[in-house]
Amino acid sequence: MATTVETSEVTLAVSTVIFALGGEGLRIPLVRRIRQPFEGQWALPGGPILRTEPLEAAAGRNLLETTGLRSTYLEQLYCFGDVDRAPGERVVSVVYWALVRPDEAELAAEGENVRWFTADELPALAFDHNAIVDYALWRLRTKMEYSRIAQAFLGPTFTLAELRQVHEAVLRRPIDPANFRRQIEASKGIIATEQRITGGRHRPPRLYRYDSSVALTDNGPLSTTRNEAPRVIS
Amino acid sequence: MATTVETSEVTLAVSTVIFALGGEGLRIPLVRRIRQPFEGQWALPGGPILRTEPLEAAAGRNLLETTGLRSTYLEQLYCFGDVDRAPGERVVSVVYWALVRPDEAELAAEGENVRWFTADELPALAFDHNAIVDYALWRLRTKMEYSRIAQAFLGPTFTLAELRQVHEAVLRRPIDPANFRRQIEASKGIIATEQRITGGRHRPPRLYRYDSSVALTDNGPLSTTRNEAPRVIS
DNA sequence: CCAAAAGTGTTGAATTTACACCCATGA
DNA sequence: TCATGGGTGTAAATTCAACACTTTTGG
Numbered sequence: 001m002a003t004t005v006e007t008s009e010v011t012l013a014v015s016t017v018i019f020a021l022g023g024e025g026l027r028i029p030l031v032r033r034i035r036q037p038f039e040g041q042w043a044l045p046g047g048p049i050l051r052t053e054p055l056e057a058a059a060g061r062n063l064l065e066t067t068g069l070r071s072t073y074l075e076q077l078y079c080f081g082d083v084d085r086a087p088g089e090r091v092v093s094v095v096y097w098a099l100v101r102p103d104e105a106e107l108a109a110e111g112e113n114v115r116w117f118t119a120d121e122l123p124a125l126a127f128d129h130n131a132i133v134d135y136a137l138w139r140l141r142t143k144m145e146y147s148r149i150a151q152a153f154l155g156p157t158f159t160l161a162e163l164r165q166v167h168e169a170v171l172r173r174p175i176d177p178a179n180f181r182r183q184i185e186a187s188k189g190i191i192a193t194e195q196r197i198t199g200g201r202h203r204p205p206r207l208y209r210y211d212s213s214v215a216l217t218d219n220g221p222l223s224t225t226r227n228e229a230p231r232v233i234s
Numbered sequence: 235m236a237t238t239v240e241t242s243e244v245t246l247a248v249s250t251v252i253f254a255l256g257g258e259g260l261r262i263p264l265v266r267r268i269r270q271p272f273e274g275q276w277a278l279p280g281g282p283i284l285r286t287e288p289l290e291a292a293a294g295r296n297l298l299e300t301t302g303l304r305s306t307y308l309e310q311l312y313c314f315g316d317v318d319r320a321p322g323e324r325v326v327s328v329v330y331w332a333l334v335r336p337d338e339a340e341l342a343a344e345g346e347n348v349r350w351f352t353a354d355e356l357p358a359l360a361f362d363h364n365a366i367v368d369y370a371l372w373r374l375r376t377k378m379e380y381s382r383i384a385q386a387f388l389g390p391t392f393t394l395a396e397l398r399q400v401h402e403a404v405l406r407r408p409i410d411p412a413n414f415r416r417q418i419e420a421s422k423g424i425i426a427t428e429q430r431i432t433g434g435r436h437r438p439p440r441l442y443r444y445d446s447s448v449a450l451t452d453n454g455p456l457s458t459t460r461n462e463a464p465r466v467i468s
Numbered sequence: 469c470c471a472a473a474a475g476t477g478t479t480g481a482a483t484t485t486a487c488a489c490c491c492a493t494g495a
Numbered sequence: 496t497c498a499t500g501g502g503t504g505t506a507a508a509t510t511c512a513a514c515a516c517t518t519t520t521g522g
Contacts, residue, residue: 009285010246012326051243051324055315078456079313079328081289090285092246094313094326131455138454161500179485181502202500203492220372221365222312395473413512415475436473437519 010090014058015046015129017077017097017136018067019119020104021153025169026119026140028133029067034113037087038126042115044133046093059096066114071098073152073216077136085128097136099152144170147217148189151210159197159205160184189214244324248292249280249363251311251331251370252301253353254338255387259403260353260374262367263301268347271321272360276349278367280327293330300348305332307386307450311370319362331370333386378404381451382423385444393431393439394418423448 020027030042045066049058056074063071074096081092110116117123119137122130143149150166151158164180184190189211196204210216215223254261264276279300283292290308297305308330315326344350351357353371356364377383384400385392398414418424423445430438444450449457 010283012244012246049244049315049326052317054317055313055326076313079289079310081283081328083286083288092283092289092328094315134455138456142454159501176486177500178487178502178504183484198493200500201494201498203502205501220376221368222372393474410513411473412475412477412514417511432520434473435471435521437475439474 010092012049013046013091013093014049014055014062015044015093015095015132016059016063017044017095017133018063018069018071018100019097019136019140020100020116021102021166021169022116022118024118025172026137027116028119028122029110029114029116030122030125031066032113032115033126041126042117042123043126044095044129049094055094056096059094059098063098067100069100069104071100071152073099073149075217075219077132077139080128080132082128091127095132095136097139099140099149101153101155103155141170143217148187148210148214149216151190152216157193157195157207157209159207161205163208189216244326246283247280247325247327248283248289248296249278249327249329249366250293250297251278251329251367252297252303252305252334253331253370253374254334254350255336255400255403256350256352258352259406260371261350262353262356263344263348263350264356264359265300266347266349267360275360276351276357277360278329278363283328289328290330293328293332297332301334303334303338305334305386307333307383309451309453311366311373314362314366316362325361329366329370331373333374333383335387335389337389375405377451382421382444382448383450385424386450391427391429391441391443393441395439397442423450 018029020029029045031045033039033041033043045062047058047062047065049055053061055076060071060074063069063074075098077095077097079092079094083090085091085093119133122133124130125133140149144167150163150170153166154162160181161177163184164175164177167180168175190208191211193207193209195207197207198204252263254263263279265279267273267275267277279296281292281296281299283289287295289310294305294308297303297308309332311329311331313326313328317324319325319327353367356367358364359367374383378401384397384404387400388396394415395411397418398409398411401414402409424442425445427441427443429441431441432438
């Protein structure tokens with residue numbers, strides 16, 4: 001992946017699959033390669049690993065550098081190391097996946113060499129990146145069913161309808177609003193505020209916020225106690 | 235981890251957490267380090283990555299080299315890359331976890347520099363290997379609840395009591411035999427043979443074998459179509 | 469016959485699912 | 496007042512959990 005020096009036998013890199021929710025469902029940003037191999041083709045944002053930088057920080061950094069965004073959720077996906085995944089050299093890529101909020105994604109830098117694609121309709125990507133995205137999509141959809149990562153797509157407060165729409169968009173199936181409400185309320189991790197949204201031609205929905213004392217997902221002993229910053233309650 | 239050349243900025247290695255079931259529950263083999271750092275302390279089997287060797291093959295190879303065993307299940311656990319996890323140099327380790335059968339584990343080479351330990355009572359290990367084992371244990375126990383990896387601890391045929399005892403040993407809690415039976419029978423992936431075990435002072439139990447057309451666990455698009463070899467039905 | 473584990477049946481609780489229906493708002 | 500989603504109620508279906516009971520063997 002065009003990294004570091006050529007003196008090492010194996011090259012190590014970090015790449016990141018970034019998800020945001022757009023009009024047509026899940027969207028991910030890709031960068032156009034400006035050198036061989038795969039020059040001109042689209043690829044996942046990525047780069048070399050710096051000697052003194054943690055892997056997760058590297059993922060966050062190249063996320064920031066290519067899109068200008070900070071993610072609300074970042075997790076290691078897998079380490080890809082097939083011998084022939086890059087022509088000529090042996091590249092091992094530690095891949096992370098990230099979720100960003102749509103309002104931030106709006107501001108995202110989009111230029112000649114960075115473009116957002118609909119996740120289910122990608123062109124042929126460089127390297128094995130199509131397979132990587134497929135796996136990231138599978139993980140996201142699987143995890144959506146048993147964790148509360150959906151909240152990472154939303155701002156500090158949200159209505160239950162918004163949260164449900166996130167689930168529906170990611171899982172691509174309708175969800176019963178009544179059952180969804182009870183399910184979420186029973187699962188904890190969410191706190192009702194006294195605020196409501198007015199202006200709609202219907203009963204004003206209550207706003208919720210997430211309970212920052214409860215982790216979005218249970219990663220067992222790996223949980224990096226990196227809980228999101230406590231939210232200011234308005 | 236004392237690998238390859240020092241010309242590269244970051245050293246890449248593979249380690250493996252190997253699980254077998256022994257009398258006192260889960261057991262794992264460790265190797266004694268014969269050089270600095272952590273000389274004399276116990277550590278996970280591991281080694282450098284060869285230029286032309288797939289990561290999974292490297293894990294299988296150092297499993298074979300240190301214990302003489304081949305595993306019935308091998309999966310990537312996580313890639314550990316904290317900056318200070320090895321004194322002096324930057325080492326990124328791709329860690330795999332493996333399951334082996336007790337009958338094979340019996341034959342395992344155990345010498346001055348290789349010893350089997352009870353997984354829940356490990357001494358202080360080299361590097362961050364205690365944390366790695368904790369995470370592997372969590373993954374094994376979590377996965378035991380929703381997949382059929384328990385079968386990887388058993389031979390080609392087994393009774394439902396044996397299968398249940400694997401669950402009980404790993405999860406460390408008793409399981410109702412009646413409910414366990416129905417649960418397993420409903421979940422498919424297991425086939426009843428016409429054979430029974432005689433000789434016990436009780437009704438002879440039926441032998442089962444696993445359905446090799448059903449994967450032990452659903453890893454989504456990552457499944458390496460590396461299904462176990464079809465079993466000969468006796 | 470007795471002990472022990474294999475295997476089947478049954479019942480109540482908990483959870484899931486579908487859908488009816490009332491509530492509060494803006495137009 | 497009507498349309499629209501917010502929010503509550505409820506009952507059937509399914510799954511889960513506990514445990515009684517019957518079966519088949521060896522001693």
